[in-house]
Amino acid sequence: MSPYSLELRVTSIYAVLQVWRRPDVHPPRLRDKGLPRSEFETEIGSVSTMASLRRHRRSGRGEEQCRAANSRLPQCTQSDITHEANQQWSSHTRRSTLQLQDDLSHHHPPLQKDPALHHPPLHHCPASNTTSRPFRLLLKWPQTLLPPLAFCLLLAASLPATCAAICPRNCTCDDEALVVRCMPSSIDVMPVTFNPNIQQLTMYSTEISTLDVISFRFYEDLRHVNLSKNRITEVAPKTFENQRDLEELHLAHNNIKQLTADMFLGLSKLIVLSLQGNAIMSLDGGIFQHLRQLRELDLSENHIEKLENQALQGLTYLRVLHLQSNKLKSIPASNLALVPDLAELSLGSNKFTEIKENDFLSMGTLKDLDLSGSMLEDGLSLESFKSLSGLGKLNLEDCGLTSVPSIPLSSLGQLEELHIGRNLFTTLPTNMFRNNRNLHSLYVSFCPQLQRLEKNVLQHNLNIKKVVITNNPQLAYIAPDALRFLPELKVLDLQNNNLHQISEDAASWTDIEHWRLDGNPITCNCSAAWLRTLMMAPNSSGKVVCGSPPGLEGIPLQSLQMKELACGLDPTMQGVVIGLVVCVLVVVIAAVVLVMLYRHHNSCVHRLLKGHHLGSRQGRCDTPYTHSYHQAYTMTPTKPVPVTEL
Known part of the structure; x- marks a missing residue:
């Protein structure tokens, strides 16, 4: 229902009174506030019947027409109205009516009396049997009392419908919880007919374009206001002057271009202010x-x-400041010095390309820093984070880094959570975070060029509890002991990489509570047998699907039998391998035999190899074998020399 429904009803009643008193003058044109025709007709339908009846009576039409018009009147809800009671409140009613008519005259000036007009005498119309007794008494009252009495009765009759119109269409009004929520609608001004005691107001996707001093004048008890996703372009000064208890104000995703100090006058207790997604x-x-x-x-x-x-x-007392996705060309160090207790700062997706030594000089209490989306390829140095000794969380995603910034990070001794995904490095080197001994969470995801994890990547990070290395399309190798000997590691997520094989020694798998390898094209052969056994353990989560060989593609690894993990050889290849092995064994055995026969001098084989012909008389194997030696090798005995000759 439109916020102007109450005004429309009162104006309609006033128009009927004018018709009652002057039937020859049509009622003033009511202001149409954009109501649908059916709704507008409903607004004025309750009074049109009485106006028609009065015209019948004034014009002297027949009794039958009068009764027909009279039968269309709503029955009075009061049990009895007496002439004595009317005498007591008629004077008060007349004064109230004149005052209300004077208030309405600003929008609908009352019609001036024309002395030339002649009012015909009143012709009494006999009441039908269906007419209630109070209404028959009402018809007999003097004409001077009818307008104020009719106004009061009509106003009382319209109160139930007016109460239903307090909450506009597409809105939900909870008077017990004091909460109003309006769904997308064509409301173009802030309604003023809500419960004045509401504490929470939410309106989004409406046509509201301006907030002024009238918008919240009647809602002084508001605690939470959400006007996000509207068309607000201007917030007038002192709009929230009466909202002394307002704690949250959300004006996100509008079209506000300029802020002034007077816009927030009166919001002395405001805790949260959101101006995200505007045009400031x-x-x-x-x-x-x-x-x-x-x-x-x-x-x-x-x-x-x-x-x-x-x-x-x-x-x-500011603790959280979001300035990401703007056009800042440098870090506003002088303004950051004005908020010494800042704990969370977001500066990502701006246009600065370096972080100087003094940019965070006064930010000793900062715990969470988001620099994601800033081009810091060559803008980090040993001094960049030197002032942030207490920093616990750092986001360096999508910063164009070509190598892991181990040196700039070395000054962050209290760092606990690090995000370095969406960068351009190809390797996670050994001991890359040797100075960040309190690190407990590492996120390395969506790195398009990451290929390897070297041995002992986190050797000095014994407090690490969670490692997430996912969605890296070229990551195909994780070295043995890369993530091993980490006693506190509880979560290891290696989903959606390009791992065909992974070593059993890459991590202490049995000690990790939750690990995942989903989305990797694992080769299901004998090298994956340990993984199948591990997946039967209760700490495994998800499932590993075989990426190769062709016969096992798409089959969950844990559903395979051990005999099916044949190291990737099909039956044909197995036969070829077995045949080759047999041939090699035969050749080896034959060679051994020949060597042994060769070493035997009296064998036929030896003689054959020496060139003797087995077919000749001298070459038969049964001929005794003789061998002649050269004369030089023959010793001739000599005569002994007598002793006397010596």
Whole structure:
């Protein structure tokens, strides 16, 4: 129902009173506030019947027409109305009616009386049997009392419908929880007919384009307002001046281009302010000075190119600041110094290309830093994060890094969670995080050129609990002991890589509570037998599907029998291999025999090899074998020399 329904009803009643008093003058044209025709007819239908009856009576039409018109009137709900009671409140009613007519005269000026017009005498119309007794009494009252009485009765009759119209179409109004939620609709102004005590208001995807001082004037108890995804282009000064208890204000995804300090006047208790996804180009100094209790400020996805000096002045208690997806060409170090208690900072997807030594000089309390989407290929040095000694979480995804930034990260001794996915390095080297001994979570995903994990990648990170290395299309090799000897490792996720084989020694698989290898083209041969056995253990999750050989593609590894893991050889290849093995054995045995026969000098084989012909008389094997020696090798005995001759 339109927010102007109440005004329309009161105006309609006033128009009927004019017709009652002056039947020859048509009622003033009612202001159409964009209501559908059926709804507009419903609004004025309750009063048109009475106007028609009065015209019948004034024009002196027949009794039958009068009764027909009279039968269409709604029955009065009061049990009895007496002339004595009317005398007591008629004067008060007349004053109230005149006051209301005066209030309505700003939009619908009352008709001026024309002295030339002559009112015909009143012709009484006999009441039908269907007419209630109170209404018959009403018809007998003097004409001077009818307008105020009719106005009060009509207003009372319209109250139930008016109460139903308080909540506009496509809205849900919970008066017990004091919550209003409006779905997408054509509402173009902030309704003023909600319960004035509501504490939570949510309206999105409407036609509202402007917020002014009237928008929330009647809702002083609001705690939470969400006006995201509308068409708001302007927020007038002092719009929220009366919302002293408002704690959350969401104006995300509108078209607000400029912020002023007076826009937030009165929001002394505001904790969360979201202006994400607007068209803000700059932040002037002191625009947040009235938000003394603000804890979270979201200015992401705007067009902010710079922050003027003192832009963040007054945000002493700010803990969360989102500035990602803007056009900042440098880190606003001077403004960050104004928020010394900042714990979470998002600066990703901006245009700066380096981080200087003093950019985070005053950010000793920072725990979470998001730089994802910033082109920092050559912009990180040993001094970049030196001031962030207490940093616990760092996001360097999609920063164009061609190698793991081990040196810049060496100053982050308290780092616990690191995201380095979507970069361009090809290898995770040995001991790449040797100085980050408190690291407990590592995320390396969607790296298009990552190919290898070297041995002992996390050798010094004994506190590591979770490793996620997923969706790397070229990662095909994980070295033995790459992720082994990590006593605290509980989650190992290696999904959707290009692993055809993985070593049993790559990790301490039996000690890991949850591990996953889904989405890898594992070769199901004898080298995967250990993996099949491991998948039967209760700590395995997901399933491994065979990527090869061709006969086993798409089959879950755990569903195969051990005899089917034949190292990738089909029966034909197995026969060829067995035949080759037999041939090799035969050749080896024959060679051994020949060598042994050759060494036997009296054998026929030996003689044959020496050139003797077995077919001749001298060459027979049964002829005794004789051998002549050269004369030089023959010793001739000599005569002994007498002793006397010596």
